[in-house]
Every structure is written in structure tokens, then in C-alpha cells.
Amino acid sequence: MTGLLFDLLAQAAQMALTLALAPALVGFTRKVKARLLRRRGAPILQPWYDLIRLLRKETVLAEDASWLYRAAPYIVFATTWVAASLVPTFATGLMFNWIADLIALAALLGAGRFFLALAGMDVGTSFGGIGASREMMFGSLAEPATIMIVFVVSLIAGSTQLSEVAAYMASDFSLRVSVLFALIGLVIVAIAENGRIPVDNPATHLELTMVHEAMILEYSGRHLAVMELAAALKLLLYVSLIACVFFPFGLAPPDAGLGAMGVGVLAYMGKLAAGGFLLALFEASTAKMRIFRVPDFLGAALMLGLLGTFLVFITRSL
Amino acid sequence: MAHLSLDVAQLLAGGLVLVSFMLLYQDRLSGLINIFALHALVLALSVAWQAYVQDAPHLYVTAGIALIFKALVIPFSLRAIIKRLRIHRTVEIVGGVGWTMLFGMFLMALSLVVMLPATTTADPFAREDLAFALAIVLLGLLMMVTRRNAVSQIIGFMSLENGLILAAAGADGMPLVVEISVALSVLIAFIVVGVFLFRIRERFDTVDLFELDRVREERRR
Numbered sequence: 403m404t405g406l407l408f409d410l411l412a413q414a415a416q417m418a419l420t421l422a423l424a425p426a427l428v429g430f431t432r433k434v435k436a437r438l439l440r441r442r443g444a445p446i447l448q449p450w451y452d453l454i455r456l457l458r459k460e461t462v463l464a465e466d467a468s469w470l471y472r473a474a475p476y477i478v479f480a481t482t483w484v485a486a487s488l489v490p491t492f493a494t495g496l497m498f499n500w501i502a503d504l505i506a507l508a509a510l511l512g513a514g515r516f517f518l519a520l521a522g523m524d525v526g527t528s529f530g531g532i533g534a535s536r537e538m539m540f541g542s543l544a545e546p547a548t549i550m551i552v553f554v555v556s557l558i559a560g561s562t563q564l565s566e567v568a569a570y571m572a573s574d575f576s577l578r579v580s581v582l583f584a585l586i587g588l589v590i591v592a593i594a595e596n597g598r599i600p601v602d603n604p605a606t607h608l609e610l611t612m613v614h615e616a617m618i619l620e621y622s623g624r625h626l627a628v629m630e631l632a633a634a635l636k637l638l639l640y641v642s643l644i645a646c647v648f649f650p651f652g653l654a655p656p657d658a659g660l661g662a663m664g665v666g667v668l669a670y671m672g673k674l675a676a677g678g679f680l681l682a683l684f685e686a687s688t689a690k691m692r693i694f695r696v697p698d699f700l701g702a703a704l705m706l707g708l709l710g711t712f713l714v715f716i717t718r719s720l
Numbered sequence: 721m722a723h724l725s726l727d728v729a730q731l732l733a734g735g736l737v738l739v740s741f742m743l744l745y746q747d748r749l750s751g752l753i754n755i756f757a758l759h760a761l762v763l764a765l766s767v768a769w770q771a772y773v774q775d776a777p778h779l780y781v782t783a784g785i786a787l788i789f790k791a792l793v794i795p796f797s798l799r800a801i802i803k804r805l806r807i808h809r810t811v812e813i814v815g816g817v818g819w820t821m822l823f824g825m826f827l828m829a830l831s832l833v834v835m836l837p838a839t840t841t842a843d844p845f846a847r848e849d850l851a852f853a854l855a856i857v858l859l860g861l862l863m864m865v866t867r868r869n870a871v872s873q874i875i876g877f878m879s880l881e882n883g884l885i886l887a888a889a890g891a892d893g894m895p896l897v898v899e900i901s902v903a904l905s906v907l908i909a910f911i912v913v914g915v916f917l918f919r920i921r922e923r924f925d926t927v928d929l930f931e932l933d934r935v936r937e938e939r940r941r
Binding site for chain 1: 727730731734735737738741745817818821825828829832836848851
């Protein structure tokens with residue numbers, strides 16, 4: 403009985419941890435980027451202050467917005483939060499980890515993207531339509547790439563379940579080209595999916611090249627807060643996915659005690675900080691590309707995934 | 721240890737295929753030459769690793785030849801040539817990068833499907849090197865087909881030749897004399913091609929090979 407309670411608590415801790423850390427990760431990335439540009443930058447917790455402020459504000463709705471427009475933020479947030487809290491962050495073999503399948507994660511994120519694009523088109527402003535069509539264009543390229551990367555990882559580990567993949571990667575450490583290709587491909591996909599700098603600029607508004615901001619332009623108040631939180635969770639999800647599949651160090655094994663989990667949480671925070679720092683460094687050193695260059699950028703991820711899959715097959719057949 | 725050395729061999733050969741794809745992708749002539757130098761560098765590393773694994777000292781000479789001629793001399797003189805032809809800032813419009821990449825993927829899969837069953841008796845190093853080498857050769861051919869600028873066709877040809885050297889290094893026991901004569905013939909071919917480039921430019925004021933087709937069409941008419 404206490405075992406069950408402990409499992410439930412650990413799972414709840416993971417859900418709370420992802421929710422609490424997501425805006426902090428965004429804040430940390432902004433801070434590092436500002437420091438790299440020799441500015442002081444807002445405090446790390448600034449995204450949290452913004453969210454709380456937005457929650458207190460009045461919500462303004464467009465007159466011809468349908469129920470979908472009001473429901474979409476919560477649907478997007480729910481799918482993203484579930485997906486983010488299924489990825490093993492500090493421990494493998496948590497209670498609901500059997501459901502944390504890579505394909506299921508892709509499906510959850512796809513559902514979130516679908517509703518986000520619908521909401522963007524719902525009020526009928528031109529910006530929302532532009533954003534939705536661009537998001538769909540990127541999605542149609544990023545998802546095949548994701549699937550190829552999933553193939554590489556799951557062919558090597560023999561499972562699409564994240565806990566088992568992480569456990570396998572931690573136990574059998576060797577130099578694999580295919581894993582390297584998959585890592586680079588996943589980083590490219592993560593940058594494109596989160597609308598980070600070479601693809602989209604998260605810091606600007608009212609620019610003709612924007613994607614994510616264009617879709618949520620009409621939102622205000624608590625709807626906007628929920629949307630922003632979902633975007634932050636998506637970034638956290640990709641960082642922790644990369645950390646758990648490719649750098650599964652410090653993850654607590656199944657049936658671990660509090661001590662191992664504490665180590666896991668510390669290691670996870672370290673990994674998040676490293677991911678945020680690298681992202682900020684990359685963003686500070688590149689320029690945004692033209693929207694029509696993005697398919698080439700994502701095509702590179704698809705190519706890396708395919709090459710990785712081929713390499714796995716070669717290694718198998720030797 | 722055997723596992724690790726195979727992994728490193730695969731890393732280098734797979735990296736060579738990846739650089740071949742980068743050659744297909746790159747549309748700026750000066751960038752193309754830089755990536756070609758990278759191609760030769762990875763080839764040299766790969767051959768050197770084969771020399772270490774097979775314990776065959778003569779392969780180190782091959783790696784040295786690849787490093788000196790292909791990673792230093794040829795890129796350097798190509799750069800000088802495109803400077804003298806005043807095309808070093810040219811961006812070559814490659815029609816449909818996406819389709820070219822997909823076709824390249826298809827060629828890569830084809831070479832694996834052909835090579836892996838055909839070489840079941842060879843040892844693992846030779847097998848994977850042969851499969852990758854065929855892919856690199858086919859990608860070089862694809863690059864020569866899709867490009868219209870003579871300089872990038874030369875680079876496609878040279879990358880194709882890199883694939884041949886990879887295959888030769890993987891297959892056990894290629895004599896050094898053959899190796900050196902191949903390297904020399906490539907260098908001579910390069911010089912001849914360089915002379916040709918200037919002749920083409922003198923006649924047609926461009927190195928765009930589609931111009932040649934146009935001229936021929938007019939004569940036929």
C-alpha cells in the first residue's frame with residue numbers, strides 16, 4: 403500500500419516538476435541570451451510573473467470566436483502537459499511510464515498542433531491563417547523526421563517505450579553513428595517545433611515571418627497564459643526528451659528510493675540548464691532564415707534520420 | 721575492442737556519406753570547395769583508421785596522399801581557378817534541392833540493398849566500406865548529373881573518386897603502386913580539366929555547360 407502511494411507521489415512530483423520548471427527554463431534561456439548579448443536581462447522567473455499577471459487580467463474574446471477558440475488553449479495545454487510529464491525526467495519506471503511511448507508522444511503533440519492551428523484560423527484574421535498554414539507546413543516536414551528518429555532509437559533499444567530506451571542507452575554505452583545522426587536530427591526538429599531562432603523568432607510580434615505568435619495573436623488574459631505555458635512545456639519536453647534518450651545519466655532506476663530520485667532531480671536540473679545554455683548560445687550566434695529555407699533545414703533532419711536508420715540496418719547485418 | 725573499431729570505421733564512412741550529401745546540398749561555389757576539402761579530410765581519416773585496424777602501413781601513404789593532394793592542393797587550386805574565372809561569388813541555382821536529396825536517399829538505399837547481400841562472405845569492415853563507397857560513387861554521379869556549372873561537376877567527379885579510394889582501402893590488399901598511379905592520374909585529370917575550363921570560358925564566356933548544348937542545337941539546325 404505504501405509502495406503504491408509512493409509511486410503515485412513520484413508520478414505527481416514529476417508532473418509538478420515539469421510544470422514548475424518549464425517557464426523557468428524559458429526564463430533561463432532568455433537570461434543567458436541577454437548576457438551573451440551583453441545585456442542584463444529579465445530575472446529567470448520573469449515568465450512566471452508574466453503568467454501570473456496574465457491570469458489576473460480580463461479575457462477579451464473576438465465576437466465571432468466559436469467554442470473551439472475557447473477550448474483550444476486548454477486542449478493544447480493538456481496534451482502538451484501530459485506529453486511532457488510522460489517523458490522520464492528524473493526517474494525511469496514511474497507509474498505511468500508504460501504509456502510513455504515515443505509514437506504516443508508524437509501523436510499527443512500532433513493533436514496539440516492540430517488544435518493550435520484550428521484556433522489560429524478560427525477568428526478569421528489574416529495573421530492567424532498565415533501562422534496556421536506555416537505551422538502545418540513545418541509539421542508536415544518535422545513529423546516524418548521525428549518518426550525516422552524514433553525508428554533509429556527504437557531499433558537500437560528494441561522498444562519504443564521511453565523508460566526502456568533510456569535504461570538501454572544508460573546500460574549499453576558505445577559509440578554509434580546512427581545515434582549521433584538521430585541526436586542532431588532531433589535537435590533540428592526541436593528547434594523548428596519550438597519556433598526558436600533560425601526558424602521563427604519567439605521574441606518578436608507583428609513580423610511577417612512569425613509562426614507561433616501569429617496563431618496566438620488574438621488570445622488574451624488566461625487563454626494567453628495557458629497557451630504560453632503550453633509553449634514553455636513543449637520546449638521543456640524536447641529538452642528532456644533529448645536528455646533522457648541520449649544522455650540518460652543520473653536517472654533513477656525503477657523501484658529507487660528517495661536518495662536516487664534526489665540525485666535524479668539534480669542531474670535533470672543540470673541537464674536542463676545545459677540544454678538552455680546551448681540553445682541560447684546557438685540562438686545568439688545564428689540569424690533567422692527565410693521561411694522558404696526552412697524546408698531545407700527540416701529536410702536535413704529527415705535525411706539524418708534516414709541515414710541513421712540505414713546505418714542501424716548495416717550494423718545489424720554485419 | 722573489435723566492436724569499437726568497427727564503430728569508428730562506420731562513423732568515418734558514414735560521415736563521408738553525410739559529407740557527400742552536404743555537397744549535393746551546397747549551392748555556393750566557395751562553400752562547395754570547402755566541403756570538398758572536408759570530404760577529402762574525412763576520407764584521409766577513414767583510410768588511416770583502416771590502416772591502423774588492418775595493420776597495413778602502406779595505407780597510411782594513401783591517407784597522406786588523400787590529405788595532401790585532395791584536402792590541400794586541389795581545393796587550393798580550385799579556389800584560385802574560380803577566382804581567376806571571377807565566379808567565386810556565384811550561387812548556383814540547383815533545381816529542386818529536395819528532389820535531389822530524395823533521389824540521393826534512394827541511391828543510398830539501393831547501394832545498401834545491392835552491396836550487403838552481394839558481399840556476405842567478406843569481413844565486416846570490407847562489407848560496410850563497400851556499401852558506403854558505392855553510395856558515395858552514386859552520389860558523385862548524381863551531383864555531376866544535376867549540376868550545370870563545370871566547376872561543380874569537377875567536384876562531383878573528385879568526390880566519386882574519393883568513394884573509389886574508400887572501397888579500395890576497405891578491400892584488403894591493394895598494392896601501393898596502383899594507389900600512387902591512381903592518385904597521379906587523378907591529379908593529371910584535374911590539370912587537364914583546369915585547362916579545359918579556361919578554354920570553355922574563352923570560347924563561350926561562361927562555364928555553364930548548358931551553353932554548350934545551346935550552341936550545338938544551333939549548329940544542328
